[in-house]
Each structure stands twice: as C-alpha cells, then as structure tokens.
Amino acid sequence: MAKQSILGRISTLIRANVNALIDQAEDPEKMLDQLVRDYTNSIADAESAIAETIGNLRLLERDHAEDVQAAGEWGAKALAASRKADEMRQAGSAADADKFDALAKIALQRQIGEENDAAAIAPTIAAQTEVVAKLKDGLNGMKQKLEQLKSKRSELLARAKVAEAQIKVHDAVSSIDILDPTSELGRFEDKVRRQEALAAGKQELAASSLDAQFAELEDIGELTEVEARLAALKAGGTTAIGG
Known part of the structure; x- marks a missing residue:
C-alpha cells in the first residue's frame, strides 16, 4: 500500500x-x-x-x-x-x-x-x-x-x-x-524676460514723461512771448514779429 x-x-x-x-x-x-x-x-x-x-x-x-x-x-x-x-x-x-x-x-x-x-x-x-x-x-x-x-x-x-x-x-x-534642470532654466529665463520687459516699460514710461515735460516747456515759452507782445501793444509800441 x-x-x-x-x-x-x-x-x-x-x-x-x-x-x-x-x-x-x-x-x-x-x-x-x-x-x-x-x-x-x-x-x-x-x-x-x-x-x-x-x-x-x-x-x-x-x-x-x-x-x-x-x-x-x-x-x-x-x-x-x-x-x-x-x-x-x-x-x-x-x-x-x-x-x-x-x-x-x-x-x-x-x-x-x-x-x-x-x-x-x-x-x-x-x-x-x-x-x-x-x-x-x-x-x-x-x-x-x-x-x-x-x-x-x-x-x-x-x-x-x-x-x-x-x-x-x-x-x-x-x-x-x-x-528637469532645463525646465527650471526655462522658468528662470521667463522670469528674466518679464523683468527685462518691466524695465523696458519703465524706461519707455520715463521717456514719455520727459517728452511731455519738454513739450510743456515749449508751450510756456510761446505763452511768454505772447504776453510780451500784448504788453507792447498796450504800451503803444509796435513789436515786429520776429524782432
């Protein structure tokens, strides 16, 4: 068995x-x-x-x-x-x-x-x-x-x-x-580009302000000359244009 x-x-x-x-x-x-x-x-x-x-x-x-x-x-x-x-x-x-x-x-x-x-x-x-x-x-x-x-x-x-x-x-x-370091670099590059764009924007803004200021000075100059001619007229004098 x-x-x-x-x-x-x-x-x-x-x-x-x-x-x-x-x-x-x-x-x-x-x-x-x-x-x-x-x-x-x-x-x-x-x-x-x-x-x-x-x-x-x-x-x-x-x-x-x-x-x-x-x-x-x-x-x-x-x-x-x-x-x-x-x-x-x-x-x-x-x-x-x-x-x-x-x-x-x-x-x-x-x-x-x-x-x-x-x-x-x-x-x-x-x-x-x-x-x-x-x-x-x-x-x-x-x-x-x-x-x-x-x-x-x-x-x-x-x-x-x-x-x-x-x-x-x-x-x-x-x-x-x-x-991935390349992705980190990509994010860093994007950040730099944004900062550069911000700086460029500020520069452009600053440049626009200067132009406005110079334009204002030119306007003031014109007003001063007008005032001077008006005063001359009142005084009876004749002021030649461009004189």
Missing part, C-alpha cells in the same frame, strides 16, 4: 502543469520553492521505496532460484535412486530395488514441492518487477521535472531581477524628468 501511495504521488507530481501553477500563484517564487521541496522530498521517498522494493524482489528471486535449484537436485537424486533400483532389480535384489524406488519417489515428491514453491513465487516476482520498473520510470520523470523546476526558478529570478532593474531605471528617469 505504501508503495502504491508513493507511485500515485509520483504520477500526480509528474502530471502537474508547472506553468499553470506558476500563473495561478500569487508569489511564483514561493510556489516554485515549495514545488522544489515537494519534488525533492518525494524523490527521497521514491528512492527509499524503490530500494526496499528492489531488496524484496531480490530476496524473492533468490528464493525462486533456490527452489528451482533444489527441484533440479531432487530430480537428479530421484533419477539416481531409480537407476540404482533398476540395477538392484537386474542383480536379483528385489528388496534393495524397492528401497531405492521408494527413495526415488521421496525425491520426486520433494522435487514437486520445490517446483510448486518456485511456481508460487513467480507471479509475485513478476508483479514486483513491474512495480520496480514503474517506480524507476517515475523517479526518472520526477528528477527531470525537478531540474525543470530549478531551471524555471532560475529563469524567473533572473527575469525578476531584470524587471527590478528596469523599474529602478524608469524611476530614476522619472525623477530626473520631474527635476
């Missing part, structure tokens, strides 16, 4: 779809680690079961070989006793002949018993041989699956490291974009 249980577990693990298990797992790395442990433990159990089964099989095979050998030896003894009985009967010794025939019969009974024992063991040997073959095949399949798992784990870890590095690079680039 224990061996059948081991064989069933081996079959289950070999049929397991590793990729599907990984896709369904929340943490693929932990899933792979657990699968590696399961397969490693099952391989150890399978190796122990196979070793025990092989040991029992070899004992059965040895017992079978001993039964076959014993049957052959008893057959040889029966033949020897039968020939001796024939010789005694030809020599006229019927009593001795009967004694050796009786020994031959005993030897034949022993031969039949050993042959029956050998025949009884044969089906068990065949069944155990089949179990051992299945266990060995299953063990080899599990070892291949274990190597596949280890390779998959290494591939997954490598991909995870690459992804992590890509994320770090992306984050670094994003942080550079956020603190």
